[in-house]
Amino acid sequence: xxxxxxxxxxxxxxxxxxxxxxxxxxxxxxxxxxxxxxxxxxxxxxxxxxxxxxxxxxxxxxxxxxxxxxxxxxxxxxxxxxxxxxxxxxxxxxxxxxxxxxxxxxxxxxxxxxxxxxxxxxxxxxxxxxxxxxx
Amino acid sequence: xxxxxxxxxxxxxxxxxxxxxxxxxxxxxxxxxxxxxxxxxxxxxxxxxxxxxxxxxxxxxxxxxxxxxxxxxxxxxxxxxxxxxxxxxxxxxxxxxxxxxxxxxxxxxxxxxxxxxxxxxxxxxxxxxxxxxxxxxxxxxxxxxxxxxxxxxxxxxxxxxxxxxxxxxxxxxxxxxxxxxxxxxxxxxxxxxxxxxxxxxxxxxxxxxxxxxxxxxxxxxxxxxxxxxxxxxxxxxxxxxxxxxxxxxxxxxxxxxxxxxxxxxxxxxxxxxxxxxxxxxxxxxxxxxxxxxxxxxxxxxxxxxxxxxxxxxxxxxxxxxxxxxxxxxxxxxxxxxxxxxxxxxxxxxxxxxxxxxxxxxxxxxxxxxxxxxxxxxxxxxxxxxxxxxxxxxxxxxxxxxxxxxxxxxxxxxxxxxxxxxxxxxxxxxxxxxxxxxxxxxxxxxxxxxxxxxxxxxxxxxxxxxxxxxxxxxxxxxxxxxxxxxxxxxxxxxxxxxxxxxxxxxxxxxxxxxxxxxxxxxxxxxxxxxxxxxxxxxxxxxxxxxxxxxxxxxxxxxxx
Numbered sequence: 282x283x284x285x286x287x288x289x290x291x292x293x294x295x296x297x298x299x300x301x302x303x304x305x306x307x308x309x310x311x312x313x314x315x316x317x318x319x320x321x322x323x324x325x326x327x328x329x330x331x332x333x334x335x336x337x338x339x340x341x342x343x344x345x346x347x348x349x350x351x352x353x354x355x356x357x358x359x360x361x362x363x364x365x366x367x368x369x370x371x372x373x374x375x376x377x378x379x380x381x382x383x384x385x386x387x388x389x390x391x392x393x394x395x396x397x398x399x400x401x402x403x404x405x406x407x408x409x410x411x412x413x414x415x416x
Numbered sequence: 417x418x419x420x421x422x423x424x425x426x427x428x429x430x431x432x433x434x435x436x437x438x439x440x441x442x443x444x445x446x447x448x449x450x451x452x453x454x455x456x457x458x459x460x461x462x463x464x465x466x467x468x469x470x471x472x473x474x475x476x477x478x479x480x481x482x483x484x485x486x487x488x489x490x491x492x493x494x495x496x497x498x499x500x501x502x503x504x505x506x507x508x509x510x511x512x513x514x515x516x517x518x519x520x521x522x523x524x525x526x527x528x529x530x531x532x533x534x535x536x537x538x539x540x541x542x543x544x545x546x547x548x549x550x551x552x553x554x555x556x557x558x559x560x561x562x563x564x565x566x567x568x569x570x571x572x573x574x575x576x577x578x579x580x581x582x583x584x585x586x587x588x589x590x591x592x593x594x595x596x597x598x599x600x601x602x603x604x605x606x607x608x609x610x611x612x613x614x615x616x617x618x619x620x621x622x623x624x625x626x627x628x629x630x631x632x633x634x635x636x637x638x639x640x641x642x643x644x645x646x647x648x649x650x651x652x653x654x655x656x657x658x659x660x661x662x663x664x665x666x667x668x669x670x671x672x673x674x675x676x677x678x679x680x681x682x683x684x685x686x687x688x689x690x691x692x693x694x695x696x697x698x699x700x701x702x703x704x705x706x707x708x709x710x711x712x713x714x715x716x717x718x719x720x721x722x723x724x725x726x727x728x729x730x731x732x733x734x735x736x737x738x739x740x741x742x743x744x745x746x747x748x749x750x751x752x753x754x755x756x757x758x759x760x761x762x763x764x765x766x767x768x769x770x771x772x773x774x775x776x777x778x779x780x781x782x783x784x785x786x787x788x789x790x791x792x793x794x795x796x797x798x799x800x801x802x803x804x805x806x807x808x809x810x811x812x813x814x815x816x817x818x819x820x821x822x823x824x825x826x827x828x829x830x831x832x833x834x835x836x837x838x839x840x841x842x843x844x845x846x847x848x849x850x851x852x853x854x855x856x857x858x859x860x861x862x863x864x865x866x867x868x869x870x871x872x873x874x875x876x877x878x879x880x881x882x883x884x885x886x887x888x889x890x891x892x893x894x895x896x897x898x899x900x901x902x903x904x905x906x907x908x909x910x911x912x913x914x915x916x917x918x919x920x921x922x923x924x925x926x927x928x929x930x931x932x933x934x935x936x937x938x939x940x941x942x943x944x945x946x947x948x949x950x951x952x953x954x955x956x957x958x959x960x961x962x963x964x965x966x967x968x969x970x971x972x973x974x975x
Contacts, residue, residue, distance in 0.1 A: 302751070306871045379897055
């Protein structure tokens, strides 16, 4: 009997900041919710993130950033996502991203942005409700 | 009546109370929770009595201020003599902008400087490195070469201030730049006062802004300690930091134990280098977080001083009482700040700052209320500084030394935290020390577990965070946000490229080559780094040389 394929999700930290408390908690919560979580650690370049997503054949990418560099790094990541043909991968993000930047980030194709204080349950629920069609 | 009889009498009275008075109240007004626990998961009793400190020996366990075991403070006059240093961690954008912020804070009554460098700087990259894109000046000030440091301290005489620098991997380079600015201002090294964080161990498992692997990293730390011991008597070469351990998610006991263990490891490294304990130990300094639980935090600071004094005396046989002093800087806890209802953060910071003062800190940073959203605006940082001034001048907390001493609850917690921390220290000793514990992911796992537990308790509302999971009112008041102009990066990169064109590049190549040889020969690198800095070699160039020799650390990922 073939077991059902688990949802595969990449939690990635672009940029140079090292605030990984949130990323790790979200990774663990998603793993506890039954997903296959790949967490690649700190200081990932946009190229590394998208390459990992491709190699690991993930369904979802979760980006965490608290350094303020999202306006430079997120557009680059989304550009690479498109270039590599990962358009069926759902991307969401979290960290310290000012409210006024959210529309611009969503316009890039980032489905949701979670700010500080978000309950992990809300993120897990969001992921289940927004699974890309490929899953 | 003997002391023992008095305690027995209290025990009898307490038991009577528990059987008569208490049940009546419990019937009418039951307790809010089945049990009360602090952040370290210690069960908190309903009420504390002399029974809980019956084994406390005043002179052995507390002593008097300025005397062993320093539980009550390292100075005999404490804040009656001099208030703690009010030192706001600050830095953003260009060196010009941060220089203005420094001057503003000094004008408003700040008594010490503390530099926040941007991520490229603390990771040892130049502002024009591809890794630095989008990060230049965003979370701190960009300092790529001595040129930037000169601007940063323009009009600030280094013999009139003390400066703390939050930097670890490239600590030697930034200290060298500070020395070079001092030379230009005519302030000799003996007169320079301040601190380099220079605590790489916690980087491997907490702050994680690491460049080199553990062995060369500890070598660089020890170089700085050795250099400062010989040439910079007013400099604290290292600030052994629990702050980042706590912010990464540990509880208070773990913060205490892991920080002290890092301290033990540095002392061992200096002894191995052939230094004498009483020569370098007096300048070792510490850095802790202050979280929301007022009493737990006060007990932590007091326990920290007592454990360190005992460790230095009993484990390392220090003779000079200054070697047994734990001098500390405290920062209120960034991770307790909420993006929701941000003005509430002023109250949180006040409680945390009060804990630090009641705990006897030497230096304090208070967070600004907007820091869950951005780097602080000028108005926000002013409120933070005023919070310290109000505690100092209006609350009466600084009028007597160690005011909570003798409180049954505080003394009991202080004892418990000491015991719990010593258990951890024993475990890490048995494991083979801090580097083994790092390699095994021990610290990382302990911290990750505590962080996950804390979040779970918050999600389940076992832990109430006002404005986040309770008392939420929907729309939050908008507050002004400090934004870093993207032109900062352009300007910084242009300045750096101009420097590369205009400096004597032959000289730069020479000193970088000297640095390479000195590193290969395992010499103390401080003298050659000072030469390199003075030739305007950049952070990225100097770290680049060392990366080639030492390699780069690859993070051990523990979720």
